[in-house]
Amino acid sequence: MATCRIKFTLRCPSSDSQRFGSTCRLPNPSSPLLLNLTPASSSNPKKVSCSSARRRSFGTVRAHMATEEKPVSEDRMLVFVPPHPLIKHWVSVLRNEQTPCPIFRNAMAELGRLLIYEASRDWLPTVTGEIQSPLGVASVEFVDPREPISVVPILRAGLALVEHASSILPATRTYHLGIARNEETLQPTVYLNKLPDKFPEGSRVFLVDPMLATGGTIVAAVNLLKDHGVDNKQIKVISAVAAPPALQKLSEKFPGLxxxxxxxxxxxxxxGFIIPGLGDAGDRSFGT
Structure with a gap:
C-alpha cells in the first residue's frame, strides 16, 4: 500500500478557515473539497502529509485551507465534505464505540439521507408546468418521475446508509451489489450482481459504500457500473468515511467522478481499516 500526499484546496473565507476536512464552513454547501493526489516517496503507509504555504498540525496530518477562487476542471475528481452540523453529529454518533446496534444503524441511515440530499443538489432531472392551487394558478417544478435515479448499495453496510434514500428521492430504482473483501489480501470479490444489463443513456447513479478505505471495493464497483453503460460523470459516490488511499485510486482511474x-x-x-474510523460498518449496523 503506497503512501500518498494530499493537497487540499478549499474555497473558504479566511475568517472561517478552521481545521482539517469537514470543519471548514463553506460559503456554498455544494463547494467541493478539491484533492490533488500524488504519490509520495515515503514507504510508511500509515501517515498522510498535506503540504501548503501555511500549515496547522493535527497528529499525523497537516492541512491548509486556501482562500483564493480557482476554476474547477470538469475532468477532476471532486470530493465534497458538506459542513452541515447534523452530518458532524451523526458521524460522531457512529464513531462512538458505545453506540448500540439499533442506534448505529439509525445514525447511518440519517447520515445517508443528508449526504444524498447534498449530492442530489442541481443533479436531478426536473419538469416544469402549471397547476391549480386552492387560490390560483402556480408555476411548479417537479422531479421527473420518467427518469428515475438509480441507487446501488454495496452489501452489507451500504444497505444501512441507503435506508432512507426513498424519503429523499421521489423516484428511485435500487440495484444491489455484493462485494466481499478478502481480509488477508484486501482484494475484492463480487458475489452478487443485480445491475441491469445496460443502464439507460443519461442515467444518474448513487453508488453507496460507507467506508472508502483501501479503495479496492469501490474501484471494482465503479468499474462494474461502467461495464453496464454508466460514465464517470453520471456517478456520485456516497460514503460515511473516506481515506486517502481510496481517494487516490478513484482520482487516478475515474476523472469527473x-x-x-x-x-x-x-x-x-x-x-485495511480506517483510523479512527468507526469500526466495521456492516457488523455494527446489523449486529453480526
Missing amino acids: HVYTGIIDPIVNEK
Whole structure:
C-alpha cells in the first residue's frame, strides 16, 4: 500500500478557515473539497502529509485551507465534505464505540439521507408546468418521475446508509451489489450482481459504500457500473468515511467522478481499516 500526499484546496473565507476536512464552513454547501493526489516517496503507509504555504498540525496530518477562487476542471475528481452540523453529529454518533446496534444503524441511515440530499443538489432531472392551487394558478417544478435515479448499495453496510434514500428521492430504482473483501489480501470479490444489463443513456447513479478505505471495493464497483453503460460523470459516490488511499485510486482511474462523504480520516492500517474510523460498518449496523 503506497503512501500518498494530499493537497487540499478549499474555497473558504479566511475568517472561517478552521481545521482539517469537514470543519471548514463553506460559503456554498455544494463547494467541493478539491484533492490533488500524488504519490509520495515515503514507504510508511500509515501517515498522510498535506503540504501548503501555511500549515496547522493535527497528529499525523497537516492541512491548509486556501482562500483564493480557482476554476474547477470538469475532468477532476471532486470530493465534497458538506459542513452541515447534523452530518458532524451523526458521524460522531457512529464513531462512538458505545453506540448500540439499533442506534448505529439509525445514525447511518440519517447520515445517508443528508449526504444524498447534498449530492442530489442541481443533479436531478426536473419538469416544469402549471397547476391549480386552492387560490390560483402556480408555476411548479417537479422531479421527473420518467427518469428515475438509480441507487446501488454495496452489501452489507451500504444497505444501512441507503435506508432512507426513498424519503429523499421521489423516484428511485435500487440495484444491489455484493462485494466481499478478502481480509488477508484486501482484494475484492463480487458475489452478487443485480445491475441491469445496460443502464439507460443519461442515467444518474448513487453508488453507496460507507467506508472508502483501501479503495479496492469501490474501484471494482465503479468499474462494474461502467461495464453496464454508466460514465464517470453520471456517478456520485456516497460514503460515511473516506481515506486517502481510496481517494487516490478513484482520482487516478475515474476523472469527473464526484464523492460525497461525512468526513475524511488520514490513516488506513495494515488490516485495511480506517483510523479512527468507526469500526466495521456492516457488523455494527446489523449486529453480526
